[in-house]
Amino acid sequence: MADYAKVIINGSPITKSNFKLHNINGRAILPNNSGKYHDRYALYEQEIALLARSQNPDIIFDESLIAILRVFYKSEKRHPDTINITKSIFDGIEKSGLIVNDAQITRIFTEEYYDNKNPRFELELFAESKYNFNFTITQKPIPSQPKLYSPIKKGLFNNNLENTSSKIDLTTTKSKKNTTKSQQTDNNKTIPLLKICTICKKNITSDDYVKADSGKTLICKKCFNKLF
Structure with a gap:
């Protein structure tokens, strides 16, 4: 073996x-x-x-x-x-x-x-029946130059939270997120955003489709069946 x-x-x-x-x-x-x-x-x-x-x-x-x-x-x-x-x-x-x-x-x-x-x-x-695994961490006699990393995403709040002009209105933020899901008209009616298949580029008229990449990618049932 x-x-x-x-x-x-x-x-x-x-x-x-x-x-x-x-x-x-x-x-x-x-x-x-x-x-x-x-x-x-x-x-x-x-x-x-x-x-x-x-x-x-x-x-x-x-x-x-x-x-x-x-x-x-x-x-x-x-x-x-x-x-x-x-x-x-x-x-x-x-x-x-x-x-x-x-x-x-x-x-x-x-x-x-x-x-x-x-x-x-x-x-x-x-x-694992034949080998052991051991490791040690030791302090360097002479420290090397540190490898620094920057934040990938900025936080929602500025560092100076005492500055009221820099604060974010959470109610407004939540409202903006909701409005991205639909388009508002002057009569307070909503028109759903079009769903486009990533592969065939056609409108998806039914609710029978597949989502990927956290909803960024949509694939209609017809294209999905062709893939698999």
Whole structure:
């Protein structure tokens, strides 16, 4: 029985943490032939599955595992969150048949690096029955330059809360959110916003459609059936 495997997948790693698409039964799915940008998530999993199996043709782990994941990004400034990248990777590893279920990964250590000429990830799997995993954290004799991060999103309130002119009227904010769902007319009547299918670009006249990306992507039933 094998107790070790290594997988190397070249190319910039991607994450699907912010993409959600469900079928009419509420099951999460990944389209791969819609011709749209979100096909890349499923295609990336397939690439991982094929290469992981070709690199380890005779290995099937059925016990708990220790994983060491090293992710090499092309750019230090723009890349996915490393904390989210593991989901896409291990979904592809599971599809390869190298492991039975990604729940087998009981310990994982992830490291982030940068290689603008050869972005990739390297994954090592160790059978927990044969290997121990230990690590230590030590204080540097000479501190290095800190790597600082800026907030991604600005807060709702300014830092100076004492300045009343900088405060946000929550009632007004809530009202604006509600008005974005419909268009107001002079007679206080509402006209629903048109729903457009992302694939065929036609109006969706019924309530039978699929939402993705937190409602930003809409797919009509006809196009959805063609995808799957």
